[in-house]
Amino acid sequence: MRGIVWFRRDLRLHDQPALIAACEACSEVIPFFVFDEPLLQSRVFGSACVNFMLGCLHDLASSLADRGLTLQWRRGEPVEEIVRAAREWKADAVYWNRDYEPRAIERDRTVAQRLAQAGVVVRTFKDHVVFEAEEVRGVTGEPLQRYSAYRARWWSKWYAVKPTVHAVPSSSRAREKAVPLPPSSLPTINELGYDHLAPWIEPGERSARKQLRWFVDGPIHQYGHGRNLPAIEGSAKLSPHFRFGTLSPKGAVHAALDSLSHKGPVSRTDVLTWIDELIWREFFQQVLAAFPHVVEGPFRHTFVPPSRDFGPERDRFFQAWCDGNTGYPIVDAGMRQLNQTGWMHNRVRMIVASFLIKDLLIDWQSGERYFMRHLLDADVAANNGNWQWCASTGTDSMPGYRIFNPALQSKKFDPDGAYIRRYVPELAHVSVKNIHEPHLMTADEQVLARCRIGADYPFPVVDHQQARQEYLNLGKREVMR
Ligand SMILES: Cc1cc2nc3c(=O)[nH]c(=O)nc-3n(C[C@H](O)[C@H](O)[C@H](O)COP(=O)(O)OP(=O)(O)OC[C@H]3O[C@@H](n4cnc5c(N)ncnc54)[C@H](O)[C@@H]3O)c2cc1C
CATH class of the missing domain: 1.25.40.80 (Serine Threonine Protein Phosphatase 5, Tetratricopeptide repeat)
Structure with missing residues (x-):
């Protein structure tokens, strides 16, 4: 029996149920990956994430090669590619590990139907x-x-x-299953249409x-x-x-x-x-x-976070948040860490999310989309769940009236400003006393710190106390519900 193992978000050999099952049941095994062209073109994910994925695939291909197996890959619409591959290689079965995102569930349902029509057995496993x-x-x-x-x-x-954890299929066992298909090198990141970014976290x-x-x-x-x-x-x-x-x-x-x-x-x-x-x-x-409706909107509608249509103001605030130029050092350090590395510390993710929603009064879904495009751990379930938690619209969320004070968070969790200085170099020489609220520096302190507020580093885009009050006033009805 010949089986295809369709790798997706399970790019490893250890404790890999689909691979283990295929190696047990099939006399021939073909490891396979599809670069999802429509998804790549949609730009939902950014370069950081795609670079990381490609790095993981290189590592996977090399681990498989050590066991005599060749990773085959195609680029295109996944349903068509997997059905075509099964037909061309005369596969009897296709093995994969389940994915729980609504889009993936729909795709897998269609693949399973098409393969069943073609007489190909489908075996799926819990893994993620x-x-x-x-x-x-x-x-x-x-x-x-x-x-x-x-x-x-x-x-x-x-x-x-x-x-229990499953063992990796042994080299000798895997070698017996190899199908002599020609190897082909993986596409480069530029061929996939993305820029090269040295991964900040080592892939694979x-x-x-x-x-x-x-x-x-x-x-x-x-x-x-x-x-x-x-x-x-x-x-x-x-x-x-x-x-x-x-x-x-x-x-x-x-x-x-x-x-x-x-x-x-x-x-x-x-x-x-x-x-x-x-x-x-x-x-x-x-x-x-x-509750797949969470991808489209709030989990619960009993609390609607107030947001205003600012027009040009809204765009200016959103841009300042994206670029890390809000004048709130901890927020700016977080956003710049995200933009430079594709990762952001969890505490800071909560601070920047609260700031976007509750200080800038911008809808949480704009933040959710930005994170998806820039995070290398971008994951629909975790990202959506956490944004809804911060927006107080999720399952068991932060209460609507709870609003992080960025300066207090910063003093508590980055007391000497080491994190801020790493990502906001224009504040590198600001004293510990002023690092959390540099706009409060006197003219002399600005000279000493080699940082002029309004020129080298921005004034705060909004006043936190005023913004907080505004959020609470606008949201009063919802908060009271
Ligand atoms: C607004 C916002 C958006 C987020 N978006 C994502 C996302 O797209 N993808 C993502 O993986 N995480 C997301 N998180 C959760 C969390 O920030 C990251 O998982 C964490 O920072 C990863 O770092 P770590 O591996 O060092 O985590 P650790 O603290 O070492 O935790 C271990 C693992 O647990 C999981 N985890 C930790 N915290 C959370 C959490 N709050 N929710 C769900 N899983 C968690 C992660 O898989 C993590 O690797 C988000 C958090 C916020 C506040």
Whole structure:
């Protein structure tokens, strides 16, 4: 039997259910990837993300080649390409791991129908999450809308099922399955229509495993404190790897729990706090699966965040936010980190999102789209879930009246301004006293800091206290509901 393994957001060999199943059931295996041309052309994702994906594919192709398998690829409309490949290669079966984005579900349904009509067997597997939406439900089988309830059920399920990690197909086993198809080098980033960007986080399964090892050997045991400080390496920086499946979430949970038996200081609380974040990831995946309307608009309509049609003002504010020129250093550092690296620290993501929605009164979906285009971990479920959380329209969101004060957040989480100075170099010489609110510097202080406000660095685009009041006044009716 000849099987195609259709790789999508599972670009790894370890704990890869579709690949393992194909190697068990088929005498011949063809690993396959489709560059989704309509998606590439839509520019929903930006260069950072596409560069990262291409890097992961190079790593995958090389790991497969070590096992005698050749990654085949096509470029085009995925449904047509997979059906054509199955026909040309006379495949008996196609294997893939499930994806829960509405667009992907629709695509996979069509592929499955077309393959069934052609007499090709389809086998799909759970991979992107530890538990799929229907595996973690409320007492009456309802999808859960509260993270705390979801988390409790998730853990019960974990201990009931004790999920195991699958081994990589052995080299000798994989070699027996190889089909002699001509290898072809992957397209370059320019051929895909995107600019080259040196990936800020090393792509590929090998790097993902190395990064996970580094994290569970040390920083995870101070995660509760470290994760909030953008100037230090306090979080795992694994989100792009989870996004492209270069790391198995199940494997990551096991690695975190195993770290509790390491020699040296360990912290159970910190390890569990980190796993909580992986559970948030799954929570948002199940929200998307159960309530796909969230991609189009708010999860709940009981709170509508006030936003105004500013006309040219709105565009100016939005541009200042995108470029990191709002005059609020922590917001500007975050946006510039995103623009330069394709990644932004989680605490700062929350601050910039709150600022866009509640200080600039701009709709959260504009921010959501901007993040999708610039993040290398851009993921519909996580991005949408978090934006809705910040906009107070999501499942269990931040209350509508809670508004982050950017200067206070900055003082608390970047006390000496190290993070700000890294991404906003014009503030490099500003004193610790002034770094969070540089517009308050006296003329002499500006000379000393070699930074003239209004010339080298902007005045704040809005006054936070006034903007806050305006948001609350405009939103009063909604907040009271
Ligand atoms: C407005 C906004 C938009 C976001 N958009 C995305 C996105 O498109 N893709 C994305 O992966 N994350 C997104 N996040 C969540 C979070 O910021 C990133 O997952 C995190 O910063 C990744 O860094 P890390 O790997 O060091 O995380 P760690 O703190 O080490 O956490 C481990 C893993 O848990 C998951 N995780 C952590 N926090 C969250 C969270 N709040 N929601 C869901 N999963 C989480 C990630 O997979 C992460 O890699 C967003 C957060 C906000 C506030």
